[in-house]
Amino acid sequence: MPTLVSKEAPNFKANSVMPDGSFQELELSSFRGKYVVLFFYPLDFTFVCPTEIIAFSDKIEEFKKRNTEVLGVSIDSHFSHLAWRNTDRKKGGLGEIGYPLVADLNKNISRDYDVLFNDAIAFRGLFLIDKEGIVQHQLINNLPLGRNIDEALRIIDALQHHEQHGEVCPANWEKGKDGMKPGPQESQEYFEKHN
Numbered sequence: 001m002p003t004l005v006s007k008e009a010p011n012f013k014a015n016s017v018m019p020d021g022s023f024q025e026l027e028l029s030s031f032r033g034k035y036v037v038l039f040f041y042p043l044d045f046t047f048v049c050p051t052e053i054i055a056f057s058d059k060i061e062e063f064k065k066r067n068t069e070v071l072g073v074s075i076d077s078h079f080s081h082l083a084w085r086n087t088d089r090k091k092g093g094l095g096e097i098g099y100p101l102v103a104d105l106n107k108n109i110s111r112d113y114d115v116l117f118n119d120a121i122a123f124r125g126l127f128l129i130d131k132e133g134i135v136q137h138q139l140i141n142n143l144p145l146g147r148n149i150d151e152a153l154r155i156i157d158a159l160q161h162h163e164q165h166g167e168v169c170p171a172n173w174e175k176g177k178d179g180m181k182p183g184p185q186e187s188q189e190y191f192e193k194h195n
Helices: 047-060 058-064 079-084 108-112 151-165 182-192
Strands: 013-017 025-027 035-040 068-074 102-104 124-131 135-141
Touching: 013 079, 035 047, 035 151, 047 058, 047 068, 047 151, 058 068, 058 151, 079 102, 124 151, 135 151
Parallel strands: 035 068, 068 102
Antiparallel strands: 013 025, 013 102, 035 124, 124 135
16 A cells, blocks of 8 residues: 655545534645645445544534545445434434535545455545645554544644754643653764664
């Protein structure tokens, strides 16, 4: 499975269900100037998926504070996305979601991001795309393994910290927490020592 990290994110145009429940054709490249968390999930009306989709929605204001758009993608149609949104959470539905759900009915987006499993459904892929449209982070989980939304936020913070200060972000780095914050010189010495 090739990595997309450091490469331009594959562009797409696709029908989507917007936060207000309307249909709209979205194009990824229209989000240039913002960060994008693009995440894939296997199918509407399944079990792990709503926990992730709702968890992303519950933290949508945290993403917005970071100039970050969230887009969810599955191989279902936009009609299926809408039906799932219109189903009460107590009955296995999503309810209102604060970001678009993108329809990948022809599976081309999943193929382009190399998350398509058995030519059927997508693995749980997550891609952080920077303001220039470059993939800076990717994570792909197998079908039963849900993702940590706080970790997605931490990665955005780390990328933005690096962009603003030129510093690397070591293991377990968190914005605003004391700890190892090596500057460029310390980072160079570390890499020379360990490579």
